[in-house]
Amino acid sequence: MTTPNSTVSYQESRLQASDGLLLHMHTWRPADTHAPLRAVVAIVHGMGEHGARYASLAGHFASLGIATVAYDLRGHGRSGGSRVFVKHFDEYLDDTEIFLTQVRTTFGPTPLFLLGHSMGGAIAALYVITRAPANVRGLMLSSPALGPGEPVAPWMMTAGRWASRWLPKVPVFKIDPALISRDKRVVEAAKQDPLNAYRGTPARTAAELIDAMARIHANADALQLPLYVFHGTADRLTAPWASEQFHGNAGSKDKTLRLYPGRFHETLNDLDRQTVIDELTQWLQLHLGDAPSATTAPPSAYRQAALGTHDHG
Numbered sequence: 324m325t326t327p328n329s330t331v332s333y334q335e336s337r338l339q340a341s342d343g344l345l346l347h348m349h350t351w352r353p354a355d356t357h358a359p360l361r362a363v364v365a366i367v368h369g370m371g372e373h374g375a376r377y378a379s380l381a382g383h384f385a386s387l388g389i390a391t392v393a394y395d396l397r398g399h400g401r402s403g404g405s406r407v408f409v410k411h412f413d414e415y416l417d418d419t420e421i422f423l424t425q426v427r428t429t430f431g432p433t434p435l436f437l438l439g440h441s442m443g444g445a446i447a448a449l450y451v452i453t454r455a456p457a458n459v460r461g462l463m464l465s466s467p468a469l470g471p472g473e474p475v476a477p478w479m480m481t482a483g484r485w486a487s488r489w490l491p492k493v494p495v496f497k498i499d500p501a502l503i504s505r506d507k508r509v510v511e512a513a514k515q516d517p518l519n520a521y522r523g524t525p526a527r528t529a530a531e532l533i534d535a536m537a538r539i540h541a542n543a544d545a546l547q548l549p550l551y552v553f554h555g556t557a558d559r560l561t562a563p564w565a566s567e568q569f570h571g572n573a574g575s576k577d578k579t580l581r582l583y584p585g586r587f588h589e590t591l592n593d594l595d596r597q598t599v600i601d602e603l604t605q606w607l608q609l610h611l612g613d614a615p616s617a618t619t620a621p622p623s624a625y626r627q628a629a630l631g632t633h634d635h636g
Contacts, residue, residue, distance in 0.1 A: 329354055330354050330355075330382070330385055330386055331351050331352065331353060331354055331381065331382050331385035331386075332352050332353075332354050333349070333350070333351050333378075334350040334352075335347065335348065335349060336348045336350065338394060338421055338422060338425055339421075340397065340414075340417065340421060341417050341421065342414075344397055344402070344403045344404055345403045346394050346395060346396075346397060346402045346403070346418060346422070347373075347374070347394065347395040347401035347402045348374075348392065348393070348394045348395075348422065348425070349374045349375055349377075349381075349391075349392065349393045349395075350390070350391075350392050350429075351378070351382070351384075351385055351390060351391045351392070352385065352390045353385045353386075353388055353389075353390065354385070358388055359388065360388060360389070360390055360430070360433050361387065361388040361389050361433075361434070361611055362388075362389045362390070362433060362436060362460075362607070362611055363389070363390045363391070363392060363426060363430045363433050363434070363435050363436070364384055364389060364390070364391045364392070364436050364437075364438050364463075364607070365392050365393070365422070365426050365435060365436070365437050365438065366380075366391065366392065366393035366438045366439070366440070366443070367393070367394075367396070367419060367437070367438070367439040367440070367443035367444075367446050367447045368393060368395070368399070368440055368441075368443045369440045369441025369442050369443050369444075369466075369468070370399075370407060370441060370442040370468070370498065370524065370528075370532075371399070371407060371498050371519055371520045371521045371524070372399065372400075372513075372518075373395045373399050373400025373401070373518045373519070374393030374394055374395050374400060375393075375395075375400065375518070376516075377391065377393050380591060380600070381393075383600060383604070387604070387608070389607075390433070392422075392426050392429075394418070394422045396415060396418070396443070396446075397409060397414065397415070397418060398520075398528075399520065400518045401518065405492065405525075406520045407520050407523075407524055407525060407528055408491075408525045408527065408528055409527065409528050410491070410527060410531075411531060412446075412449070412531040412532065412535045415446045415450075416446065416449060416450045416453065416454065419446060419447070420450070420454060420456075423435070423456060423459070427458060432458075434460045434611060435458055435459050436460055436461045436462075436463060436607060436610070437450075437451065437459050437461070437462050437463065438463040438464075438465065439462075439463070439464055439467060440464075440465040440466060440467075440589075440591075441465070441466055441467065441468050442468045442532060444464040444465060444466065444467025444468055444469070444561075445467055445468045445469060445532060445535050445536060445539060446535075447462060447467075448462065448464060448467060448469070448539050448546070448569070449535055449538060449539050451546060451548060452539065452542050452543070452545050453538075453542070459548060460548070460549070460610060461548055461549040461550070461551065461607075461610050462546070462548045462549070462550050462551070463550075463551045463552075463553075463603065463606070463607070464550070464552045464553070464566070465553060465554075465589075465590065466553070466554050466555065466558055466560070466561050466566070466589070466590060467554075467561065467565075467566055467569070468532060468536065468561045469536050469539060469540065469561065469562065469566055469568075469569050470536060470561065470564065470565025470568075471561070471562060472502075472558055472559040472560040472561050472588075490526060491525060491526055491527035492525045492526070492527065493525065494522070494524060494525060494526075495523075495525070495529050496523070496524050497521060497522055497523050497524070498521040498524070499521075500513040500514050500521055502558075502559050502560050502587060502588055503560070503587060503588045503589045503592065504587050504588070504589050504592050504593045504594075505586075505587050505593055505594045506592065506593060506594050509589070509592050509593075536565070539569065540565075540569060540572065543569050543572035543573045543574065544572060544573070544574040545574060546573045546574050546575050547574050547575055547576075548575060549575060549577040549578070549610055550570065550573050550575040550577070550578040550579070551578075551579045551581075551603070552566050552569065552570045552578075552579070552580050552581070553581035553582075553583065553602070553603065554566040554567075554581070554583070554586075554590070555582075555583045555585070555586025555587050555588065555590045555593065556582055556583065556584050556585060556586065557585050557586060557587055558586070558587060558588045559587075559588070560588040561588065563582060566580065566582075567580060567582070579606060581599075581602060583598075583599060586599075591603070
């Protein structure tokens with residue numbers, strides 16, 4: 324539970340996907356419900372993790388009068404579905420549409436920004452490119468999965484596609500938590516988190532992600548929203564060069580690329596993270612402009628929860 328001096332209120336809720344699957348949703352709001360809400364940041368998390376890992380970032384945004392929402396992807400965290408499994412990548416896009424529809428219903432005209440990390444970056448990018456959502460003011464991509472972090476041999480790609488078709492749930496690779504951050508405390512927390520699922524990515528999910536990467540690059544020029552991409556150059560889980568390529572090809576007139584030398588996959592959770600957080604915040608505030616804002620509704624039924632001591636991933 325939060326202390327009386329808490330600056331953020333936290334609510335958990337459920338969404339129903341189009342196929343009936345229940346998705347877990349997180350909402351963080353500034354505790355001062357009388358102050359105008361400046362913006363809402365909607366987060367799509369990465370492969371193997373879950374939305375609650377973004378509590379520290381949400382607390383930072385709350386101190387600036389910004390609400391944060393996230394949902395656990397199907398097969399992740401407290402959402403339903405086989406662990407980290409997706410039959411078609413567009414299921415993620417459909418879920419994100421339902422998620423953002425709920426966000427718009429809840430927050431009305433408050434400026435909405437979409438932030439995707441890792442595979443969530445691929446989901447967010449492909450969603451914006453293919454669905455052209457209304458009322459999304461900008462797209463922020465954290466170490467997006469737009470290319471594999473390590474080269475994939477052609478024979479491995481062929482074997483993976485065979486497995487995707489005939490053995491779709493067989494694990495084809497594992498995420499090494501040591502690669503997410505140079506901060507040992509973050510790595511250990513990730514290892515101990517029972518809601519993380521790093522032990523094996525199903526063949527179908529991996530194949531669908533690879534196909535999504537190709538779709539994103541092939542249609543990058545269709546992206547017109549303001550774009551902010553940031554990536555660590557020492558990332559071995561997703562490719563920094565792919566972020567650079569996507570940024571260069573994006574149709575957005577307003578686009579920014581930040582490459583952080585020596586940083587690992589979770590730049591917002593790595594050593595020297597404050598610089599990354601500060602620059603992301605500066606970009607976000609720059610794009611708020613004079614947009615209309617809404618006052619947060621009284622959190623009468625909200626469960627107040629303290630922010631964790633560790634940063635998000």
